[in-house]
Amino acid sequence: MKPNVDYSLYLVTDRDLMSAPTMEETVAQAIAGGCTVVQLREKDMGGGAFLAEARAVLPITRAAGVPLIINDRVDVALAVGADGVHVGQSDLPAREVRRLIGPDMLLGVSCATVEEAMAAQADGADYLGVGAMFATDTKTDTRPVSTETLCAIRAAVDIPIVIIGGINPKTAPLFYGTGISGLAVVSAIVAQPDIAAAARQLKEMSKEL
Amino acid sequence: MKPNVDYSLYLVTDRDLMSAPTMEETVAQAIAGGCTVVQLREKDMGGGAFLAEARAVLPITRAAGVPLIINDRVDVALAVGADGVHVGQSDLPAREVRRLIGPDMLLGVSCATVEEAMAAQADGADYLGVGAMFATDTKTDTRPVSTETLCAIRAAVDIPIVIIGGINPKTAPLFYGTGISGLAVVSAIVAQPDIAAAARQLKEMSKEL
Numbered sequence: 327m328k329p330n331v332d333y334s335l336y337l338v339t340d341r342d343l344m345s346a347p348t349m350e351e352t353v354a355q356a357i358a359g360g361c362t363v364v365q366l367r368e369k370d371m372g373g374g375a376f377l378a379e380a381r382a383v384l385p386i387t388r389a390a391g392v393p394l395i396i397n398d399r400v401d402v403a404l405a406v407g408a409d410g411v412h413v414g415q416s417d418l419p420a421r422e423v424r425r426l427i428g429p430d431m432l433l434g435v436s437c438a439t440v441e442e443a444m445a446a447q448a449d450g451a452d453y454l455g456v457g458a459m460f461a462t463d464t465k466t467d468t469r470p471v472s473t474e475t476l477c478a479i480r481a482a483v484d485i486p487i488v489i490i491g492g493i494n495p496k497t498a499p500l501f502y503g504t505g506i507s508g509l510a511v512v513s514a515i516v517a518q519p520d521i522a523a524a525a526r527q528l529k530e531m532s533k534e535l
Numbered sequence: 536m537k538p539n540v541d542y543s544l545y546l547v548t549d550r551d552l553m554s555a556p557t558m559e560e561t562v563a564q565a566i567a568g569g570c571t572v573v574q575l576r577e578k579d580m581g582g583g584a585f586l587a588e589a590r591a592v593l594p595i596t597r598a599a600g601v602p603l604i605i606n607d608r609v610d611v612a613l614a615v616g617a618d619g620v621h622v623g624q625s626d627l628p629a630r631e632v633r634r635l636i637g638p639d640m641l642l643g644v645s646c647a648t649v650e651e652a653m654a655a656q657a658d659g660a661d662y663l664g665v666g667a668m669f670a671t672d673t674k675t676d677t678r679p680v681s682t683e684t685l686c687a688i689r690a691a692v693d694i695p696i697v698i699i700g701g702i703n704p705k706t707a708p709l710f711y712g713t714g715i716s717g718l719a720v721v722s723a724i725v726a727q728p729d730i731a732a733a734a735r736q737l738k739e740m741s742k743e744l
Contacts, residue, residue, distance in 0.1 A: 372625035373607060398582060400610035405631040416581035422614040 328430055331393055332362040333453060333508035334532040335525060336488045337515055338397075339366050344516040353383050356515055357390045359525025362508070365412050365434075367397035380406040393432060400426050410434065412455065415442060424450030436490075438471050443479040451485060455510055458491020459501075462513070473500070480505045495527055502534045509535070537639055540602055541571040542662060542717035543741040544734060545697045546724055547606075548575050553725040562592050565724055566599045568734025571717070574621050574643075576606035589615040602641060609635050619643065621664065624651060633659030645699075647680050652688040660694060664719055667700025668710075671722070682709070689714045704736055711743045718744070 337356045339349060346352040353364055364387050368376045376399060384406060387394040395410040396403035400423055403411045410432025413423055420435045427433065435446035436455045443454055456479055460470050470491070480487060486507035494514035501509075509532050518524035546565045548558060555561040562573055573596050577585045585608060593615060596603040604619040605612035609632055612620045619641025622632055629644045636642065644655035645664045652663055665688055669679050679700070689696060695716035703723035710718075718741050727733035 373609075373622070373627040374625050377627055377631065399608075400582075401608065401613075401627055401632075401635060404610075404635055405627060413582070416583050418582040418586055418610055418614055422586065423610075426610060426613055 336363040336510040337361040355521035359522035360529030365395040420449035447483045453486040460492025462492045498531045545572040545719040546570040564730035568731035569738030574604040629658035656692045662695040669701025671701045707740045
């Protein structure tokens with residue numbers, strides 16, 4: 327049975343940017359500040375280390391009732407018993423991932439166009455990560471998605487949408503009233519000196535979405 | 536039901552080194568020359584591209600009755616319906632991989648010590664890749680395994696062993712009579728101007744093991 331997910335403040339981790347000494351501490355502080363979903367993203371880590379990290383973080387998210395999503399590595403997600411998987415357009419196709427994870431795990435897909443969004447929904451996505459909304463240091467290979475495209479995607483699919491890429495307290499208000507379900511945030515939470523306070527501020531802002 | 540595998544000439548691919556224009560051609564030529572197992576190894580490829588490559592290669596290996604093994608990415612192996620997975624010591628632990636792939640898919644584990652070999656066998660490995668036997672350009676992070684250690688591993692486990700790392704027509708004779716089941720080869724096959732001929736020569740030599 328799939329949980330009823332609150333996507334309002336969706337944390338995506340980045341160990342190169344995090345201000346806390348460990349991933350566990352980063353995640354714990356972000357949840358204390360109000361993050362409602364945690365996605366572990368590790369692009370340069372072997373499967374063994376990624377699994378070990380996910381196992382260290384899972385008790386923290388479970389205790390808080392926050393879904394733990396694994397980026398890209400479906401095998402790691404299955405091995406740890408995560409709540410879901412998030413894939414980009416160059417990762418395993420959403421349809422294959424849905425087949426591998428079964429009906430009950432969450433599946434998120436990164437999309438930048440209406441076509442990608444409709445395909446992702448048809449292929450079994452539970453939610454979409456739309457972006458990058460702005461050019462960021464975290465993702466340098468992407469062209470920003472316009473607000474117009476975001477609204478077109480919102481109109482084209484039924485599933486929840488979080489926006490990602492340059493989302494911070496300055497940019498978040500631009501998306502009030504666009505019908506999205508949440509803010510997906512990397513550096514505006516993990517790189518801040520006070521992770522919990524940064525999350526708290528964005529959590530407040532997410533109420534205006 | 537697990538196939539009765541002939542490990543005698545075990546190809547490990549490397550797209551940066553291959554002399555043929557495509558992976559399909561590389562694999563087809565290697566099989567024409569006598570390779571008995573094919574491991575697709577892609578360390579810098581997204582899951583989507585890796586899956587596409589595996590899907591392109593699978594009909595070639597299937598037609599020849601040669602097992603197709605996927606390096607590291609258990610999710611890609613499951614998605615394509617490969618014959619097995621091969622993991623190193625920093626990838627997902629063998630025990631977790633066995634749990635994910637079930638009893639019937641092949642599981643290979645890279646080992647460099649008796650302890651690693653015994654653990655891999657206990658955790659469900661079907662065969663071991665022992666090495667690197669020599670320093671190579673393909674794997675720069677490893678210290679060579681001595682022949683003494685190889686023989687100690689051979690004595691410590693029951694499952695088939697292939698040796699890897701600097702195996703070529705000059706070095707292969709050093710391992711005649713060591714009780715191993717096959718030669719695992721990267722550049723001495725894929726990087727040669729005539730891939731089939733290179734495989735043919737090594738296949739002949741593997742009869743002396």
